[in-house]
Amino acid sequence: MTAATGTSGAAASRPRRRLSVEQRREQLIAVALDMFARHAPEEVSIDDIAAAAGASRPLVYHYFPGKQALYEEAIRRAGEQLAALFEEPPQGPLSERLHRVMGRYLDFVDSHGPGFAALLRNASPAASPGTGAVIDQVRQAAERSVLSHLGLAEPSPRMRLAVRTWIGNAEITALAWLADQEQDRRLDRAELQLKLVQEFVVQLLVLQLDEPQLRQHLRGYLTLEQPAGPAGQLLHHLLALMADTELAGEVLRLASGHEI
């Protein structure tokens, strides 16, 4: 990204720097990554990439057979960066760890908007099985990371599905946020970040009833949480429901009307 920003613009009129083969290859990938992040793939040409890199068109073709190959390499790098965002030290309250991860995720989406949207929508003609595999790898890395924070010895299929749907939820939310930014920014970033974490916490609260292994861990998770943290705020809000006596009456009628 920095390389691209640094070389674009005045690049064409500047004398070319002498780069090693490996440096040049990396520079071309960085420039391509930056351009594919800011534009849909069909809007980017090899000529654009060459110009932004201060390189000639034949030089780009010397390193990559074509735009598709450069796109796939850029996507692969973006996937590695995205997967790395999910790495978070296993310390402190669970909801705050996930809150930090979601903050980095939304930062990434913000800075790679059009490319992220094109990749996930897979609507671009440049989409290929190769880019689909990158998305899958990011999802798997995210899933492994979240599961590792839960610290379950052997997560059940139900547990894995819950994590997977939560990651999909984050993708859909990020896409909606991006689409909204193009209009008038009605969705608040901080609110989305918090809601995403709280939706996961709620899922855990519901899931633990069918998941003895999760239930054993639940008290441990809660003990680490702070009242002002994402989980504390959520529980405060959920219990506040019961402060509306008419609502509480309906809730109690439903909750105690049968034994399961």
Place this chain on the structure above:
Amino acid sequence: MTAATGTSGAAASRPRRRLSVEQRREQLIAVALDMFARHAPEEVSIDDIAAAAGASRPLVYHYFPGKQALYEEAIRRAGEQLAALFEEPPQGPLSERLHRVMGRYLDFVDSHGPGFAALLRNASPAASPGTGAVIDQVRQAAERSVLSHLGLAEPSPRMRLAVRTWIGNAEITALAWLADQEQDRRLDRAELQLKLVQEFVVQLLVLQLDEPQLRQHLRGYLTLEQPAGPAGQLLHHLLALMADTELAGEVLRLASGHEI
């Protein structure tokens, strides 16, 4: 679907029926829909479709310029069927309406498995902007339907996003269920159907704290619910959390430790 099942197999050796132009076109679409539902697009050829329809290859080409056109028409029809599944009379408990909708959705996924998976994964070479538009239309129809059941005069962006992520959640869950069926069916269909509805109910419970319009409706929704229904079971389970006194202690510490 019935047309395809009826004509496949012995079709080639049977005398061809005289069909009108419109009947023949509809028959070819029905056969294509059935084949694309059961196989990934790249596994289906025009010859396969001709054979299953008891038609010649040139006859298929007389109606459709190629496989891509037939695929897109089949997808368009499948999209209409899928969108129609979300139509549900606005009577009775909300969670039971959504439970019926999810039942039809999982039925559809069960009978159109490989085609559904290929379409959503968009991994097939036959994927095109046209098929992407069909998916978008189904999602929009589903969103409109769910919002209409909530009966909100003017749903907020936050509310629409919640519905959209829930529909995405259903897609991810359906794909995971399909993938699991190919293995050893560890995810239970009835459980998934119930969980999907309950996740939506939980989202409403959390959302209403920021959504005054939704809060006004919440008691009305709950009044219609039955203790043994999806929402009643969920509330029973959530309150049961508090029966664990150590857990309840943590929940109360978090919930009452601050004022928001």
